[in-house]
Amino acid sequence: MSARAPRRQRGHARVEVLLAAAAQVFADKGYDAATTTEIAAAAQSSIGSLYQFFPTKEAVAQALIQQQSADLTQRLAAMAEAGAGWDVEELARRLVGALIDFRASHPSFARLIDTPGAPAAVVLDVRRGMRLQLMDILAPHAPSLGKARLMAVATAVQQVMKSAVALNDDPAADSPTAARAALAELREMLRIYLQTALS
Amino acid sequence: MSARAPRRQRGHARVEVLLAAAAQVFADKGYDAATTTEIAAAAQSSIGSLYQFFPTKEAVAQALIQQQSADLTQRLAAMAEAGAGWDVEELARRLVGALIDFRASHPSFARLIDTPGAPAAVVLDVRRGMRLQLMDILAPHAPSLGKARLMAVATAVQQVMKSAVALNDDPAADSPTAARAALAELREMLRIYLQTALS
Amino acid sequence: MSARAPRRQRGHARVEVLLAAAAQVFADKGYDAATTTEIAAAAQSSIGSLYQFFPTKEAVAQALIQQQSADLTQRLAAMAEAGAGWDVEELARRLVGALIDFRASHPSFARLIDTPGAPAAVVLDVRRGMRLQLMDILAPHAPSLGKARLMAVATAVQQVMKSAVALNDDPAADSPTAARAALAELREMLRIYLQTALS
Amino acid sequence: MSARAPRRQRGHARVEVLLAAAAQVFADKGYDAATTTEIAAAAQSSIGSLYQFFPTKEAVAQALIQQQSADLTQRLAAMAEAGAGWDVEELARRLVGALIDFRASHPSFARLIDTPGAPAAVVLDVRRGMRLQLMDILAPHAPSLGKARLMAVATAVQQVMKSAVALNDDPAADSPTAARAALAELREMLRIYLQTALS
DNA sequence: GATGAATGAGCTTTCATTCAT
DNA sequence: TATGAATGAAAGCTCATTCAT
Numbered sequence: 001m002s003a004r005a006p007r008r009q010r011g012h013a014r015v016e017v018l019l020a021a022a023a024q025v026f027a028d029k030g031y032d033a034a035t036t037t038e039i040a041a042a043a044q045s046s047i048g049s050l051y052q053f054f055p056t057k058e059a060v061a062q063a064l065i066q067q068q069s070a071d072l073t074q075r076l077a078a079m080a081e082a083g084a085g086w087d088v089e090e091l092a093r094r095l096v097g098a099l100i101d102f103r104a105s106h107p108s109f110a111r112l113i114d115t116p117g118a119p120a121a122v123v124l125d126v127r128r129g130m131r132l133q134l135m136d137i138l139a140p141h142a143p144s145l146g147k148a149r150l151m152a153v154a155t156a157v158q159q160v161m162k163s164a165v166a167l168n169d170d171p172a173a174d175s176p177t178a179a180r181a182a183l184a185e186l187r188e189m190l191r192i193y194l195q196t197a198l199s
Numbered sequence: 200m201s202a203r204a205p206r207r208q209r210g211h212a213r214v215e216v217l218l219a220a221a222a223q224v225f226a227d228k229g230y231d232a233a234t235t236t237e238i239a240a241a242a243q244s245s246i247g248s249l250y251q252f253f254p255t256k257e258a259v260a261q262a263l264i265q266q267q268s269a270d271l272t273q274r275l276a277a278m279a280e281a282g283a284g285w286d287v288e289e290l291a292r293r294l295v296g297a298l299i300d301f302r303a304s305h306p307s308f309a310r311l312i313d314t315p316g317a318p319a320a321v322v323l324d325v326r327r328g329m330r331l332q333l334m335d336i337l338a339p340h341a342p343s344l345g346k347a348r349l350m351a352v353a354t355a356v357q358q359v360m361k362s363a364v365a366l367n368d369d370p371a372a373d374s375p376t377a378a379r380a381a382l383a384e385l386r387e388m389l390r391i392y393l394q395t396a397l398s
Numbered sequence: 399m400s401a402r403a404p405r406r407q408r409g410h411a412r413v414e415v416l417l418a419a420a421a422q423v424f425a426d427k428g429y430d431a432a433t434t435t436e437i438a439a440a441a442q443s444s445i446g447s448l449y450q451f452f453p454t455k456e457a458v459a460q461a462l463i464q465q466q467s468a469d470l471t472q473r474l475a476a477m478a479e480a481g482a483g484w485d486v487e488e489l490a491r492r493l494v495g496a497l498i499d500f501r502a503s504h505p506s507f508a509r510l511i512d513t514p515g516a517p518a519a520v521v522l523d524v525r526r527g528m529r530l531q532l533m534d535i536l537a538p539h540a541p542s543l544g545k546a547r548l549m550a551v552a553t554a555v556q557q558v559m560k561s562a563v564a565l566n567d568d569p570a571a572d573s574p575t576a577a578r579a580a581l582a583e584l585r586e587m588l589r590i591y592l593q594t595a596l597s
Numbered sequence: 598m599s600a601r602a603p604r605r606q607r608g609h610a611r612v613e614v615l616l617a618a619a620a621q622v623f624a625d626k627g628y629d630a631a632t633t634t635e636i637a638a639a640a641q642s643s644i645g646s647l648y649q650f651f652p653t654k655e656a657v658a659q660a661l662i663q664q665q666s667a668d669l670t671q672r673l674a675a676m677a678e679a680g681a682g683w684d685v686e687e688l689a690r691r692l693v694g695a696l697i698d699f700r701a702s703h704p705s706f707a708r709l710i711d712t713p714g715a716p717a718a719v720v721l722d723v724r725r726g727m728r729l730q731l732m733d734i735l736a737p738h739a740p741s742l743g744k745a746r747l748m749a750v751a752t753a754v755q756q757v758m759k760s761a762v763a764l765n766d767d768p769a770a771d772s773p774t775a776a777r778a779a780l781a782e783l784r785e786m787l788r789i790y791l792q793t794a795l796s
Numbered sequence: 797g798a799t800g801a802a803t804g805a806g807c808t809t810t811c812a813t814t815c816a817t
Numbered sequence: 818t819a820t821g822a823a824t825g826a827a828a829g830c831t832c833a834t835t836c837a838t
Contacts, residue, residue, distance in 0.1 A: 014797090032231040035832060046799045047834085057833065114313060120370070127371040148380060151373075155381035156388055159366060163358035171319075172326040174350075181347060182354035185396075189355055192395050193388040207817080210822060235808060245824045250809065252822095412819095430629040433811060444820045445813085455812065512711060518768075525769040546778060549771075553779035554786055557760035565756060569717075570724040572748075579745060580752035587753055587790040594789055595782075605838080608801060633829060643803045648830065650801095 015053050018043045019067060022060050027108035031061055031115045061112055062122045068106045069126045075102060076133040084140040088198065091141065092191035095134075096183070099161040100168050110165065131158055142198035153197050160190050202262045203252050214252050216242045218266060221259050226307035230260055230314045260311055261321045267305045268325045274301060275332040283339040287397065290340065291390035294333075295382070298360040299367050309364065330357055341397035352396050359389050413451050416441045417465060420458050425506035429459060429513045459510055460520045466504045467524045473500060474531040482538040486596065489539065490589035493532075494581070497559040498566050508563065529556055540596035551595050558588050600660045601650050612650050614640045616664060619657050624705035628658055628712045658709055659719045665703045666723045672699060673730040681737040685795065688738065689788035693780070696758040697765050707762060728755055739795035750794050757787050 021043035025034045036057050040050040054060045075098060083091060103110050113123055134154035142150070164186055173179035205211045220242035224233045235256050239249040253259045274297060282290060302309050312322055333353035341349070363385055372378035419441035423432045434455050438448040452458045473496060481489060501508050511521055532552035540548070562584055571577040603609045618640035622631045633654050637647040651657045672695060680688060700707050710720055731751035739747070761783055770776035 036834085037832070048799050048801095048836090049797080051834070052797065055834095124371045127369075128373075131371075148377070151377060152380040152384040155366065155372075155377075156362075156384040159359075159362035159385065160388075162365075163355075163362055166361075167354065167358060170326075172323045172330075173354075174327075178347070178350060178354075181351040185351040185355040186358065188396075189359075189388065189392040192391055196391050197384075197387075205822080207821060209817080213822075234806085236806090246809085247811085247824050248822075251824095254809090256808065434813085435811075446815090446820050446822095447818085449813070450818070453813095522769045525767075526771075529769075546775070549775060550778040550782040553764065553770075553775075554760075554782040557764060557783065558756075558786075560763075561753075561756035561760055564759075565752065568724075570721045570728075571752075572725075576745070576748060576752075579749040583749040583753040583794075584756065586794075587757075587786065590789055590793055591786040595785075603801080605800060607838085611801075632827085634827090644830080645803050645832085646801075652830095654829065 012053070014043075014045065014049060018045060018050055018053065018060070019064050021045075022064050023068075023106070023108040026061065026064065026112055030111045036060070064108065065112055065122050065126060068109050069122075069129070071106070072102055072109075072126075073129060073133065076130065076137065080133060080136040083137050088141070088194050089191055091137075092187055092194055095137075095157060095161055096164045096187045096190060099165050103165050127158075131155060134158055138198065141194075145198070156193070157190065160186060202258055203254065205252060210252065213242075213244060213248060217244060217249055217252065217259070218263050220244075221263050222267075222305070222307040225260065225263065225311055229310045235259070263307065264311050264321050264325060267308050268321075268328070270305065271301055271308075271325075272328060272332065275329065275336065279332060279335040282336045287340070287393050288390050290336075291386055291393055294336075294356060294360055295363045295386045295389060298364050302364050326357075330354060333357055337397065340393075344397070355392070356389070359385060410451070412441075412443065412447060416443060416448055416451065416458070417462050419443075420462050421466075421504070421506040424459065424462065424510055428509045434458070462506065463510055463520050463524060466507050467527070469504070470500055470507075470524075471527060471531065474528065474535065478531060478534040481535050486539070486592050487589055489535075490585055490592055493535075493555060493559055494562045494585045494588060497563050501563050525556075529553060532556055536596065539592075543596070554591070555588070558584060600656055601652065603650060608650065611640075611642060611646060615642060615647055615650065615657070616661050618642075619661050620665075620703070620705040623658065623661065623709055627708045633657070661705065662709055662719050662723060665706050666719075666726070668703070669699055669706075669723075670726060670730065673727065673734065677730060677733040680734045685738070685791050686788055688734075689784055689791055692734075692754060692758055693761045693784045693787060696762050700762050724755075728752060731755055735795065738791075742795070753790070754787070757783060 018039065022034075022039045025039045025042055028034075034057075036050055037047050039060065040047045043050075050060070054063065079094060079098065083094070086094065113126065131151065131154050134157055135150050138154055138157065139145075139150060142153075145153070164183060167173075167179060167182050167186060170179060170182075173182070202214065205214055217238065221233075221238045224238050224241055227233075233256075235249055236246055238259065239246045242249070249259070253262065278293060278297060282293070285293065312325065330350065330353050333356055334349050337353055337356065338344070338349060341352075344352070363382060366372075366378060366381050366385060369378060369381075372381070416437065420432075420437045423437045423440055426432075432455075434448055435445050437458065438445045441448075448458070452461065477492060477496065481492070484492065511524065529549065529552050532555055533548050536552055536555070537543075537548060540551075543551070562581060565571075565577060565581050565584060568577060568580075571580070600612065603612055615636065619631075619636045622636045622639055625631075631654075633647055634644055636657065637644045640647070647657070651660065676691060676695065680691070683691065710723065728748065728751050731754055732747050735751055735754065736742075736747060739750075742750070761780060764770075764776060764779050764783060767776060767779075770779070
């Protein structure tokens, strides 16, 4: 964060291990409850080593978010490429599934993105970037939509995707069956909506 | 773990003040970053007084959530009563607005409900309770729907309502105009969806 | 402790209940860990009531010690009266048993007497008083002993009696059988010793 | 619960200083009244340093007990080696003196061992260990004694040794002269007893 | 660069005691 | 007199961060 602080050096093996450990610990405990010492220990490193590469705890979270969001960007880019050919139903299904899949393989992402206490600036970037990519995915299906309207639609879609994630591991669900039914409902909602909005 | 009941008038008053102060502080900083000392100070109480009525910091948050969720329950109950006569468009508008309004007047509620580190059990109760009330609101509009399906619909609606709140004070929005547009989009999505689902 | 403080009023029913509760709590937790609030609660009283009769926590312990040591005094007095007729073996047996019996029925006494943090002055009085009574018990068996020597013997006997108590509920004992054997050994030691010392 | 092992020289030194400071403070105030802050200050360390090596206050006491009891073990071992040649009188004298000497140079030991609130498990180990060593010391003097009997004798001897310590700094003694006389009496009791028991 | 010791502000919680009702 | 609310110093302990080796 500060200028004289050591930059995290991409490519340094230790950095990768530290980030992996951080992902683990953040996923388990959330940003606030995670401690830098524990992260270092999980990376079989020392606390001193961690601070050699990251100036603050917040910087660790930021780097992690950035690393993971790069993966998300890639996935969405792939969707943008392949998605032009899908019909609306498939589009809805894929969109709902995309974030669920992603967060399943990056469990720390959700906690870091939503948690108060987490670094704000990066989070906003990620959200905005995702929104832009959603616009890219949706655009081919509604060539006539103005840019402002398209962004509004993308924003709404983004919310549905987040809802899908929330539903997917909602501990308030009465049963797995009920959770699945709710998820299907959400998919249906998105499909109907897109059918109208993109026409 | 729950609040010790005050047995004197002075005690009741103090509890109210403490909860109000807690609402303030939790809203500002979130559960983890809020300190019991600050809450007591904001209530112009001593820290000892706080712990006279609440055994732990968590109990303070629980009591606050319970107090506020009682208000939410009331609002939703009112909607259930009045809502039978609304057409689908009004229903959608009201639902989207309901949670926005509520959280505007209870800013701490959102942070406490979503935050990791916050008391889990009460949160689940609140979510489940809200879902049940949504079922009550929706039922008159779709008498033929089975109970399981109705619950799935209610769950989806609940997510849209939460999305609306998120959108309403989304710091990632490019402009207030864009935020409003996205909100309108969400409302439209809900309307279209309900039209189909409740028919 | 302070002059203006309310004296504990003998005969007031509340005082008796409070002392009984204090005995219970002190026995369970020891002097330091016991809290005045818990004592009051155990007496089904309020903390205010407790401080109406006892100026400090220490005063409660003092009163309790005094009350119980009066009972001890009585028992030893009884022994002094009956003991002149006993032979040395019976004397040894009774002495060893006396403190064990007493502490069994006053479990808080031991913790209060030995615990650092407990009121010192009263404790010394109790010890000295007990020593004097032991001299009374022993004197008839050794009419020729000088007073100084008698006191030394009494002091040694007192230590053996305390040892007996310690042994009786020694958690370091390997088995109840071993504990009993050690106790018997102690009794034997006292017998042999008294045989010589009192002749 | 036990001490975290330091991995650097500086750490080892710090642990030593901390334990010495803890010995001082525990000796002065006892376990409960001693505070970790004061211990750290007495060691001219920060409170953080203390908790770097000891997870809890109890662990500090445990480590201290273990360190000191190692010394006690050594002394008793020396007695076991040299003691075979002593006559019973010398044996009694040495036994009575051993614990007095030891506790004189380790003043915190007594308070930690007897105090309720102190760590229990270690204390039991120490007591049992001492008992075993006493058996080693006594055995050569009574080759014909069965093991069970020997243990009972050792236990009784152990109690006398503790009594000697108690007497040695008994604030209830009327005078130093009286205290010395009582101590002599105790020594005599042990001598007579051992003469009989070990024959 | 790697390590782990050092730091200390600050956290939650306790509890003897006082005071208003 | 009885009650329980009020107080606040002080306790044990944590943790992000810095520094010496």
